[in-house]
Amino acid sequence: MQTCNQDRLQNKITAFSHFGATPKGGITRLSLSKSALEARAEFCNRCKKLGMDIKTDDMGNIYATIKGTENLPAISMGSHIDSVVQGGNYDGILGVLTALEAAETIITEKIKTRHPITVIIWTNEEGARFDPAMMSSGVITGKFNRDDMMKVKDIKGISFGEALEASGYLGSASNRLSPSKQAAYLELHIEQGPVLEAEHKNIGILEGVVGMVNYEIHTVGQSDHAGTTPMKMRQDALHAASILICDLYDKLSKIDNELVFTFGRIISSPNVHTVIPDDVRFTLDARHKDPAIVQKVVDVIKNLPTEVVKCQVSSKELWARKTVNFHVPFVDIVEKNVNALGYTGKRMYSGPGHDAQFVADVLPTTMIFVPSIDGHSHCEEEKTDIADCYKGANVLLNTVLDIDKAI
Amino acid sequence: MQTCNQDRLQNKITAFSHFGATPKGGITRLSLSKSALEARAEFCNRCKKLGMDIKTDDMGNIYATIKGTENLPAISMGSHIDSVVQGGNYDGILGVLTALEAAETIITEKIKTRHPITVIIWTNEEGARFDPAMMSSGVITGKFNRDDMMKVKDIKGISFGEALEASGYLGSASNRLSPSKQAAYLELHIEQGPVLEAEHKNIGILEGVVGMVNYEIHTVGQSDHAGTTPMKMRQDALHAASILICDLYDKLSKIDNELVFTFGRIISSPNVHTVIPDDVRFTLDARHKDPAIVQKVVDVIKNLPTEVVKCQVSSKELWARKTVNFHVPFVDIVEKNVNALGYTGKRMYSGPGHDAQFVADVLPTTMIFVPSIDGHSHCEEEKTDIADCYKGANVLLNTVLDIDKAI
Numbered sequence: 001m002q003t004c005n006q007d008r009l010q011n012k013i014t015a016f017s018h019f020g021a022t023p024k025g026g027i028t029r030l031s032l033s034k035s036a037l038e039a040r041a042e043f044c045n046r047c048k049k050l051g052m053d054i055k056t057d058d059m060g061n062i063y064a065t066i067k068g069t070e071n072l073p074a075i076s077m078g079s080h081i082d083s084v085v086q087g088g089n090y091d092g093i094l095g096v097l098t099a100l101e102a103a104e105t106i107i108t109e110k111i112k113t114r115h116p117i118t119v120i121i122w123t124n125e126e127g128a129r130f131d132p133a134m135m136s137s138g139v140i141t142g143k144f145n146r147d148d149m150m151k152v153k154d155i156k157g158i159s160f161g162e163a164l165e166a167s168g169y170l171g172s173a174s175n176r177l178s179p180s181k182q183a184a185y186l187e188l189h190i191e192q193g194p195v196l197e198a199e200h201k202n203i204g205i206l207e208g209v210v211g212m213v214n215y216e217i218h219t220v221g222q223s224d225h226a227g228t229t230p231m232k233m234r235q236d237a238l239h240a241a242s243i244l245i246c247d248l249y250d251k252l253s254k255i256d257n258e259l260v261f262t263f264g265r266i267i268s269s270p271n272v273h274t275v276i277p278d279d280v281r282f283t284l285d286a287r288h289k290d291p292a293i294v295q296k297v298v299d300v301i302k303n304l305p306t307e308v309v310k311c312q313v314s315s316k317e318l319w320a321r322k323t324v325n326f327h328v329p330f331v332d333i334v335e336k337n338v339n340a341l342g343y344t345g346k347r348m349y350s351g352p353g354h355d356a357q358f359v360a361d362v363l364p365t366t367m368i369f370v371p372s373i374d375g376h377s378h379c380e381e382e383k384t385d386i387a388d389c390y391k392g393a394n395v396l397l398n399t400v401l402d403i404d405k406a407i
Numbered sequence: 408m409q410t411c412n413q414d415r416l417q418n419k420i421t422a423f424s425h426f427g428a429t430p431k432g433g434i435t436r437l438s439l440s441k442s443a444l445e446a447r448a449e450f451c452n453r454c455k456k457l458g459m460d461i462k463t464d465d466m467g468n469i470y471a472t473i474k475g476t477e478n479l480p481a482i483s484m485g486s487h488i489d490s491v492v493q494g495g496n497y498d499g500i501l502g503v504l505t506a507l508e509a510a511e512t513i514i515t516e517k518i519k520t521r522h523p524i525t526v527i528i529w530t531n532e533e534g535a536r537f538d539p540a541m542m543s544s545g546v547i548t549g550k551f552n553r554d555d556m557m558k559v560k561d562i563k564g565i566s567f568g569e570a571l572e573a574s575g576y577l578g579s580a581s582n583r584l585s586p587s588k589q590a591a592y593l594e595l596h597i598e599q600g601p602v603l604e605a606e607h608k609n610i611g612i613l614e615g616v617v618g619m620v621n622y623e624i625h626t627v628g629q630s631d632h633a634g635t636t637p638m639k640m641r642q643d644a645l646h647a648a649s650i651l652i653c654d655l656y657d658k659l660s661k662i663d664n665e666l667v668f669t670f671g672r673i674i675s676s677p678n679v680h681t682v683i684p685d686d687v688r689f690t691l692d693a694r695h696k697d698p699a700i701v702q703k704v705v706d707v708i709k710n711l712p713t714e715v716v717k718c719q720v721s722s723k724e725l726w727a728r729k730t731v732n733f734h735v736p737f738v739d740i741v742e743k744n745v746n747a748l749g750y751t752g753k754r755m756y757s758g759p760g761h762d763a764q765f766v767a768d769v770l771p772t773t774m775i776f777v778p779s780i781d782g783h784s785h786c787e788e789e790k791t792d793i794a795d796c797y798k799g800a801n802v803l804l805n806t807v808l809d810i811d812k813a814i
Contacts, residue, residue, distance in 0.1 A: 192632040222783075224599075224785075225758065226758070227600070227694050229782055231668075259638075262682075263646070264679055264682050266678065266684075271673065272671055273621060277670075350635075351632065351635040352632055378632055
């Protein structure tokens, strides 16, 4: 078995934690922001020093490639370097840095591979600056229209197109990932959940990404003065929303133990302490690998009453995705390497979305998870032990080498 | 009985509805904004044409005075001309315009009064641009510190002091309303509630302003990824808040039929559809004329559980006010005039706060309400029939004239 260098990996994690560092030890590194461009520059410098060839495509995705011994499409691996506001030092960036560490090991250990090996940085995965998430892997796999994405603006009114143009990373569409140029895609990511830690597993062997639905539920009442309107005459849209959240929580809890659902966003209007709210919108995000379970959630939403405490209730689907299943031979190779390296693993589905789920539509793909301490992610406390990062890098490295031999 | 001129009153209401007009027929006329200054200029022009003397004090409050026949303190009446965002054409401004109409009637009908008659505009009653509400009546009656108020900034970073200085309405502290210069204060206002309309009454004969408490209730959980955290391991602060709102609604509903309470503001953090909320703050505003009932509300809040669905729960009082009782002889004069004019009236307490409640601490004071159609206020639909505005103006006029004779 080949192994990476743990100290060198730690050096990478530490180096990149400075780009967009927050006072509490996390990072805010929005896509194509100054700190994200610093991180990109550092990545490119390190790749160039290793003798890798660097290309970018028309979404600013970066491809850093080691030549192979044969004229074959590349085996690619990577993730993203952008973060949410006050995020952590592992989400996305660890997938890039473990891929870079695996590549560095191949180069410094002079391991010959038949296929070229490519490390990829995906632009704007989080969608925290430019909505939607996974924008650039989405464009190149046909999920989103590039022209539409170019026009998406951040809260300061800067469009993605303007930010990309200014970044210096706007490349050619001919450099996009495609089956003619790539043969496989692997992505290591933190679990962003507590399951691996709770079950004392080193590695998540991903089988796919769970399907999900995201609905907005809307209650409409009447906005009146808090001090004058007798209780019997009120149409309080926040009271209605609170009743719905409690009821939905109870109903959805009974569907399946593995179903997760979240009321993540609530916007109440006019949101003034002396005025009865007349308009409340809240989101319901629900995820499960089994489409039949997801359908049960949809059925519950469809059967919501149309009126609660004299307020009108309606719902609409904001978006949804079907369950994505990864390439089974690759999943098996990951599991074989987990065992061969003496690590413990768990076959599982990803709850969050990842660029890999889009890439899976065009290339054989799989993912590797490493544990998140206390399950935290998208927060400054987000953390994975270096020992686990190192184990993940070793699984990634050996999986790349096995795929190189197998295909 | 003396009566005002309904057409002239309608002309005033129409004229002032243009200052800050919104497309949907309401107004946005934030304190000391361009539209508020236009309305002030129009008021001053009209007063000057009527021969009234105009002074301003060091909070920008305007005092327009008709001389009396004797050297006595003035009988004053008025309200405010500022509005909330997307407010209506009656809240505040109707109290100013009926007072102006009463003054105009006194002048044009050559009615001699022993006391001077003063029409007052209070600066920044709504608090919609500069928090707190009733800022200027509060300063001159000793509720708020003037220096602190001068520093209060609007959302654009402009301080109240800067806006006041720029307005041209900054006058002398020696012009402030005080018992040496004023003998009485009357304020006509829309009810801002549905009770008068529902009970088919023309006039609300105010006995006081109800006491109230305003609390912020805070739930703290753990922010984690919506897609990964099993339901059993969650600390969902919005789930906790929804349970609390439903429970509080049920408990408070049982205390007293006349108690009103409102969860007007809710702020959930991070408020992202894919993240479990870790921090939710919502307000509870409760009002009743009986302090013992208000205390029961406080007891319910104090006895909230400290933990709900694994989230910490805490509460703090944001502000409170005691019940204010108006000057009974004036309340009786209002009621006498309602009957003498052949109108129907209802003795009642105000739920909302008004400048009159602060003035009541330093001068004999009372208020007159007119009905709000469908009880709406603080919204563009806010409306009072001109016939009811006219009836209110007549009650106000005759009450001023009766007080002039009585004191």
